[in-house]
Each structure stands twice: as structure tokens, then as C-alpha cells.
Amino acid sequence: MRNYITIIIFILIGNIVKAQTHYEEVLRFNNGRIKSIVTYNAQNIKDGETINYHLDGAVQSIVPYINGAINGIIETYHPNTRLESKGMMVNDLQEGVFEYFYKNGNPKARILYINGKPNKIANCYDRKGNILYCGPFNMGNGEIYIYTEEGKLFQKDYFKNGELIKSETVN
DSSP states (O other), X not given: OHHHHHHHHHHHHHHXXXXXXXXXXXXXXXXXXXXEEEEEETTSOBOEEEXXXXXXXXXXXXXXXXXXXXXXXXXXXXXXXXXXXXXXXXXXXXXXXXXXXXXXXXXXXXXXXXXXXXEEEEOEEOXXXXXXXXXXXXXXXXXXXXXXXXXXXXXXXXXXXXXXXXXXXXX
């Protein structure tokens, strides 16, 4: 019994120490609704989850910070609460596969990022789930085609070594 009490005391002390090293700031829109809840460490650096909200109160994004840098799975949401995008961030840079979704929940595209730069794009869709051609893009070079929800091509983005060179609207 004495060992259990000792363990409980250590757990309580650990929680108190953590509570003293982190605090939350609540930011509000002009209408009083919560805009963001930001977690900071004792050095006033973002550390922990930041949750951002749409004006109507629905979650807009969940962003994990570690010592000031975005690290972990980041999620963004459409105003209708459906997932808009999801992917891994490492030291503020996109890393690995990011998935993008339409407001109806159907997939939009999957893009592979390396060190924050797009490297490969696959699985482009219109909002009904029909497969679209993503463009001649590979290893960070070429064109990425951007479509309307109905599947009509409206923009071409040109990349070199993962850097956006120019965007061109298609009529």
C-alpha cells in the first residue's frame, strides 16, 4: 500500500511540474468566439498543440509544436468540419505524404514532400472521385495541374527542384 501511495505522489508531482512549465493563451474573434488556443512553454515558445477555429466555432486546424517548430501530424478542416488536409511536419517543413480532401470528404490529391518541397504528386481526383491527370511532375520538377471541384483544369503550376517558378491560369 505504501508503494502505491508513493507512486501516486510522484505522478501528482510530475503533473504539477508540467502544469508549471506550460500555459495556454486563448485568442478570440471580435464576436467573442475562440479563434485559437495556443500552448507555450516556460520560455514563451509554442510547445504543444495549437488549435485554430473558424469564425463559427468549428476547428480549422490542429498544429503540433515542439519548442517553437511545427513537428508532428498537422490537420486542417473545412468549415463543415470535414478533413481538408493531413500530413507530417518536421521542423516547420512538410515531410512525407500529405493528403488533401474536398468539402464532401472525397480525396483531392496526395503529394509527397521531401524537406518541405513537393517531390511527387499522385492520385488527383475531382470531387466525385474521378481520376484526373496531375501533370508531368516528378522529383520536384515539371508541372502540377490544379482543377476545379468539377474537374476542369484552371491552373498550371511550374516547378524546378521543388520550388514554384510560376503559376499560369488556364482559360
